[in-house]
Each structure stands twice: as structure tokens, then as C-alpha cells.
Amino acid sequence: MSKELLWLTLTVILTGLLWVPYILDRIMVRGLMGAMANPARNDKPQSPWAQRLYFAHTNAVKISSSSRRSC
Numbered sequence: 429m430s431k432e433l434l435w436l437t438l439t440v441i442l443t444g445l446l447w448v449p450y451i452l453d454r455i456m457v458r459g460l461m462g463a464m465a466n467p468a469r470n471d472k473p474q475s476p477w478a479q480r481l482y483f484a485h486t487n488a489v490k491i492s493s494s495s496r497r498s499c
Contacts, residue, residue, distance in 0.1 A: 439488070446485035453478035 429437075453475050454463040462471065474482075 443485065443488040446481060446488065450474075450478050450481050450485070 451463065457472050457474055457478075458465075473479075
């Protein structure tokens with residue numbers, strides 16, 4: 429396996445797993461039913477690390493989708 433393919437595979441795996449801790453934090457902060465409900469303005473905010481993780485996941489998905497279009 430080439431280095432490029434290895435790093436691409438690791439990036440895909442990381443991007444696929446980034447949402448798991450975010451959802452677990454949402455359950456811990458808002459409870460199970462609150463995590464499954466639509467967000468409202470008066471909901472408790474998530475932990476700062478979970479917010480950063482959400483934006484990192486969104487950024488990784490955005491970058492991978494834009495690089496796919498340029499090929």
C-alpha cells in the first residue's frame with residue numbers, strides 16, 4: 429500500500445469516527461431524549477471540546493467533498 433493510500437484510509441477512518449464522542453457528550457449534557465430531540469435555543473450548550481470536535485468533523489467532510497469534485 430502506498431503512503432498516500434494509507435493516509436487517505438486513516439483520514440477516512442478518523443472522519444468517520446469523529447462524530448462518536450460528540451454524540452456521547454451530547455447525551456451526557458442533555459440526556460438521551462434531549463440528544464435525540466431537535467436543538468432548541470434554551471438547551472444546555474455542549475462542552476467546548478465537543479464543539480471543536482464538531483467543527484473539525486464538519487471541516488474534514490467539507491474538505492473531502494470539495495477535493496472529490498476537483499478530480
